[in-house]
Amino acid sequence: MSVDAPARDLVRVRGLTIRYGDTAALSDVSLSIREHEIFGIIGPAGSGKTSFLRALNRMDEFTPAMTVDGAVEFDGKNVRDWRNAYALRSRIGVVFPLPVGLPMTIYDNVALSPRLRGIRRRSELDEIVERCLTRAALWDEVKDRLDSLGSLLSGGQQQRLTIARALSQEPQLLLLDEFSIAVDPVTTMRIEDVLKELKQEVTIVLVTNLVQQARRLADRTAFFLMGEFVELAETEQLFTGEVADPRTRDYVEGRFG
Amino acid sequence: MPGSRPHAEIDRRNADWYVDKLVQVTVFVSGVSAILFIIGIFVFVTIEGVGFIANTLDFGEFFGSPAWRPTSETKPTYGALALIVGTASVTGLAMLVAVPFSLGAAIFIGEFATGKVRETLKVLVELLAAIPSVVWGFIGLSIMNPLIIDVFNVPVGLSILNSGIILGLMAAPIMTTIAEDALKAVPDTYREAAEAMGATRWQVIFRVVLPAAKNGLVAAVLLGVGRGFGETMAVLMASGHSVNLPTSVFDSVRALTATIAAELGETAQGSDHYAALFTLGIFLFAITFLINLAADVVVRGIRKGK
Numbered sequence: 223m224s225v226d227a228p229a230r231d232l233v234r235v236r237g238l239t240i241r242y243g244d245t246a247a248l249s250d251v252s253l254s255i256r257e258h259e260i261f262g263i264i265g266p267a268g269s270g271k272t273s274f275l276r277a278l279n280r281m282d283e284f285t286p287a288m289t290v291d292g293a294v295e296f297d298g299k300n301v302r303d304w305r306n307a308y309a310l311r312s313r314i315g316v317v318f319p320l321p322v323g324l325p326m327t328i329y330d331n332v333a334l335s336p337r338l339r340g341i342r343r344r345s346e347l348d349e350i351v352e353r354c355l356t357r358a359a360l361w362d363e364v365k366d367r368l369d370s371l372g373s374l375l376s377g378g379q380q381q382r383l384t385i386a387r388a389l390s391q392e393p394q395l396l397l398l399d400e401f402s403i404a405v406d407p408v409t410t411m412r413i414e415d416v417l418k419e420l421k422q423e424v425t426i427v428l429v430t431n432l433v434q435q436a437r438r439l440a441d442r443t444a445f446f447l448m449g450e451f452v453e454l455a456e457t458e459q460l461f462t463g464e465v466a467d468p469r470t471r472d473y474v475e476g477r478f479g
Numbered sequence: 480m481p482g483s484r485p486h487a488e489i490d491r492r493n494a495d496w497y498v499d500k501l502v503q504v505t506v507f508v509s510g511v512s513a514i515l516f517i518i519g520i521f522v523f524v525t526i527e528g529v530g531f532i533a534n535t536l537d538f539g540e541f542f543g544s545p546a547w548r549p550t551s552e553t554k555p556t557y558g559a560l561a562l563i564v565g566t567a568s569v570t571g572l573a574m575l576v577a578v579p580f581s582l583g584a585a586i587f588i589g590e591f592a593t594g595k596v597r598e599t600l601k602v603l604v605e606l607l608a609a610i611p612s613v614v615w616g617f618i619g620l621s622i623m624n625p626l627i628i629d630v631f632n633v634p635v636g637l638s639i640l641n642s643g644i645i646l647g648l649m650a651a652p653i654m655t656t657i658a659e660d661a662l663k664a665v666p667d668t669y670r671e672a673a674e675a676m677g678a679t680r681w682q683v684i685f686r687v688v689l690p691a692a693k694n695g696l697v698a699a700v701l702l703g704v705g706r707g708f709g710e711t712m713a714v715l716m717a718s719g720h721s722v723n724l725p726t727s728v729f730d731s732v733r734a735l736t737a738t739i740a741a742e743l744g745e746t747a748q749g750s751d752h753y754a755a756l757f758t759l760g761i762f763l764f765a766i767t768f769l770i771n772l773a774a775d776v777v778v779r780g781i782r783k784g785k
């Protein structure tokens with residue numbers, strides 16, 4: 223990748239407001255997410271980070287009370303205009319805070335999305351499963367027991383399985399929501415290394431409750447505070463005090479939240 | 480840490496201690512007595528039949544002959560084959576009716592219906608489950624019977640078809656309830672994870688929810704089968720109650736249970752006929768026990784799997 227090629231915006235958000243019933247969870251967010259960047263989002267609990275992610279792939283449709291106003295563009299097209307929400311979602315991988323190993327074998331967990339796409343050939347599936355598990359740094363630990371239940375793995379392994387499953391979608395965008403909340407520090411570091419690698423192929427939105435994690439990984443970081451989009455800057459700027467809003471400095475320095 | 484307490488206080492048998500012991504003993508006694516009752520029933524049924532089984536019963540005849548003539552003056556025969564086939568065919572047809580019905584209803588209630596619709600349907604299903612079997616038998620006799628005669632142009636409407644449908648409708652509500660419980664036990668996080676991957680509603684249901692609920696669904700079906708084998712009154716009324724090896728679903732048959740219910744009152748206690756009916760009872764007992772055991776093993780599988 224050439225350094226000075228202008229990065230394309232994969233996601234453009236304009237005037238995004240998210241409400242639950244009458245209460246706004248996030249107000250008037252406008253920002254863009256560039257292709258192949260790790261886009262960090264920090265902010266205390268209840269700031270609207272998860273709600274933001276849900277608006278990106280139209281997961282709001284699972285929550286009747288949730289309404290989304292404003293425009294979310296993915297790959298140049300408003301997500302509301304994708305007639306097929308399933309096709310949209312299949313291009314966006316999601317990793318939830320608590321790992322969700324589906325109650326099927328490790329192999330089937332990773333093969334599920336390719337199968338949904340219609341891939342049936344065993345050799346092709348084998349290849350995808352091995353590649354995705356390898357990229358999620360889990361292959362060596364599970365290659366001898368692909369036929370055992372995914373839900374029997376440890377928390378850290380399940381979270382990597384979830385990442386492998388998301389990768390099996392061959393997504394353009396990967397959304398990670400506080401992935402390390404139920405993962406031990408060593409596994410967290412391994413996953414962080416994985417993410418740095420993945421950046422080459424996929425754009426990543428990293429919501430994190432650990433500001434240092436954003437510092438380690440994110441190219442740019444946005445700060446959400448109780449429903450308000452406070453600011454967005456190069457990550458290094460935020461952490462060296464070059465902030466537009468003093469609340470950002472207070473938060474990254476751990477003075478509240 | 481608070482200061483260590485004197486040992487006397489730890490050893491004291493205060494009111495809480497006695498209440499606790501009392502609860503323990505009560506629970507133990509009720510648990511054991513339930514088991515004792517079941518064993519008692521089994522022993523009673525077995526004793527009534529065991530002498531007959533040992534001395535008179537010809538197993539080849541019992542399982543191989545359709546001739547159930549316990550009241551014959553010249554030579555009574557005790558062939559239960561027609562009764563076994565009768566029960567099995569009615570139950571089999573009932574499951575053909577009940578399984579798609581109840582699974583469909585459970586999927587609709589559990590996965591699609593929301594709010595008022597869902598609550599109404601659940602109440603309705605429970606209401607259906609509460610209809611007494613004699614009422615179902617009545618429906619079989621007075622509605623299904625003429626309907627079958629008309630529609631299929633057959634001489635009798637009391638048949639496998641009639642009683643199978645009736646029994647299927649009877650078993651469906653309870654199977655729906657259990658199947659819906661099994662679907663409800665599948666965590667929403669599974670559905671959400673699959674939907675976030677771009678799976679459609681049907682893909683989520685068929686690839687994630689149903690496999691995850693598999694054991695509970697199998698248990699629901701097995702309990703329905705048990706219900707079918709054990710049902711008496713509705714089958715007695717809707718099956719035609721004639722000893723007959725059926726060749727089509729329009730034939731009348733007789734069920735094991737119905738035979739016991741219809742004949743037991745007319746036999747002399749201790750007679751061969753009386754004991755033969757108890758033998759049917761032992762056989763039924765063994766079958767339902769096996770079915771319940773199978774259901775139990777399957778349900779146990781659920782817990783171990785997680």
Ligand SMILES: Nc1ncnc2c1ncn2[C@@H]1O[C@H](COP(=O)(O)OP(=O)(O)O)[C@@H](O)[C@H]1O
Pocket residue numbers: 242247265266267268269270271272273274285287
């Ligand atoms: N399903 C929901 N129904 C109602 N309110 C919700 C729901 N989900 C989130 N909220 C509210 O929206 C706000 C933002 O929540 P969320 O997006 O989960 O924040 P974060 O992920 O930053 O902790 C919170 O005040 C939360 O209570």
Ligand SMILES: [Mg+2]
Pocket residue numbers: 268271272273399
């Ligand atoms: Mg959150």
